[in-house]
Amino acid sequence: MNNDEIRGMSNEKEDSYELSIGQLAGLTGFDVHRLRMWERRYGMPRSRRLPSGHRRYRTEEVSRLKLVRMALDMKLRPAQVVPASTDTLERLLSGLYSKQSTIPGFNDTGFLVETLAGYIARYDADSFMQRLYGELSVxxxxxxxxxLVGPFVTRIGDGWSSGELSIGHEHFATNLLNDFLGTVWQRLNERCEGRVCVLATLPGERHVLGLQMCAVVTALAGRQVIYLGADLPVRETIRIANNLRPQALCLSLSPAMPKPEITETLKRLRRDLDSGIGMITGGRGAIDGLTGIERIVEFEQYMQRLTTTA
Ligand code: B12
Known part of the structure; x- marks a missing residue:
């Protein structure tokens, strides 16, 4: 089944039970027979029946069942985990993972990303923010x-493409992340006395999470962030940068924008920016090989670039 078909099916019934058993099986990797068997035996995953007799599941079941899989992989018994609520599974897994966190190379990102995705599926902003701030302090x-944030954004994008999450979920998640990332870099920025970096996107670009992440790393590198956000006219970006004379103009570019347009706009920026101002681009829409414009993929490299050059 392709993405359009999946989306089409979930739009057939606009209520909180959005997934058919086939979709749920496809999205969680548990086969249809097992899902039916578990429902008979444990009453979960709970479904609602349509007049035709077909089952419909809440979209939250996907992240709950992904946690069930992680718990089964950790050798817990189906009777213990299949009927458990998401909260119980999170507590169980947090306990197990924290015991293992001392093992070198141990990584619990998958569990955390799934937990965050579960909060989004349930529109639970409080738990989502609490968890992010908790992770920030650790x-x-x-x-x-x-x-965490990078893989989580990818998880939300994948959830939307597969029909698991709605565009409303995606907006809900994006707005919460915007608040979180904005708060983090603004706090760091208060203490920055280093050189300025101007952060912007190109006209027409609405994706700002990459830019917000970039702002956190910029402030961590001790640079003062001047955040211009999305969709500023090029003329204005040039005027501000030439006035402030930053170490660099840092641009986040998504793959949603047409490459020829990006290339033209970047060339224009480079031509009209003072030559002493660096130009750094990142994000999946960034383009290699343009004279005087650096493309940096990883934030580690970006941090290094900012801190090792004046
Ligand atoms: C959230 C989102 C939206 C939100 C954005 C809200 C907001 N305020 O930001 C909304 C709903 C508005 C949206 C709209 C659209 N979107 Co959208 N969106 C996404 C999503 C889920 C996340 C994008 C994001 O923020 N990524 C930012 C970071 C996390 O990812 P990244 O670019 O890989 O960057 C990494 C690094 O490179 C680095 N980085 C980023 N910037 C910088 C900068 C510097 C200097 C450095 C050093 C590093 C760096 O940080 C990241 C770390 O992992 C993606 C799916 C995905 N998996 O990315 C689709 C996605 C980008 N969107 C897509 C599309 C098609 C669109 C729309 C055209 C849909 C439509 N038909 O309207 C519009 C276009 C709007 C526009 N004109 O820009 C496609 C693009 C595919 C393509 N190749 O064309 C994607 C990939 C989804 C998909 N699989 O189809 N979108």
Whole structure:
């Protein structure tokens, strides 16, 4: 089944039970027979029946069942985990993972990303923010952005493409992340006395999460962030940058924008920016090989670039 078909099916019935058993099986990797068997045996995953007799599941079941899979992989018994609520599964898994966190190379990102996705599926903003701030206090800003927020954004994008999450979920998640990342870099920025970096996107670009992540790393590198956000006219970006004379103009580019348009606009920016101002681009829409414009893929490299050059 392709993405359009999946989306079409979930739009057939606009209520909170959005997934058919086939969709749920496809999205969680548990086969249809097992899902039916578990419902008979444990009453979960709970479904609602349409007049035709077909089952419909809440979209939250996907992240709950992904946690069930993680718990089964950790050798817990189906009777213990299949009927458990998402909260119970999170507590169980947090306990198990924290015991293992001392093992070198151990990584619990998958569990955390799934937990965050579960909060989004349930529109639970409080738990989502609490969890992110909790991780921030343990991991610090760089690792939270790099290890957690990046993979989480990808998870939300994939959830939307597969029909698991609605566009409303995606907007809900994006707005919460915007608040979180904005608060993090603004706090760091208060203490920055280093050179300025101007952060912007190109006209027409509405994706700003990459830019917000970039702002956190910029402030961590001790640079003062001047955040211009999305969709500013090029003329204005040039005027501000030439006035402020930053170390660099840093641009976040998504793949949604047409490449020829990006290339033209970047060339124009480079031509009209003072030559002493660096130009750094990042994000999946960034383009290699343009004279005087650096493309940086990883935030580690970006941090290094800002801190090792004046
Ligand atoms: C959230 C989102 C939206 C939101 C954005 C809200 C907001 N305020 O930001 C909304 C709903 C508005 C949206 C709209 C659209 N979107 Co959208 N969106 C996404 C989503 C889920 C996340 C995008 C994001 O923020 N990524 C930012 C970061 C996390 O990712 P990244 O670019 O890979 O960057 C990494 C690094 O490179 C680095 N980085 C980023 N910037 C910088 C900068 C510097 C200097 C450095 C050093 C590093 C760096 O940070 C990241 C770390 O992992 C993606 C799916 C995805 N998996 O990315 C689709 C996605 C980008 N969107 C897509 C599309 C098609 C669109 C629309 C055209 C849809 C439509 N038909 O309207 C519009 C276009 C709007 C526009 N004109 O810009 C496609 C693009 C595909 C393509 N190749 O064309 C994607 C990939 C989804 C998909 N799989 O189809 N979108």
């Amino acid at each position: 991991r610090g800003p760089f690792r939270t952005v790099y290890d």
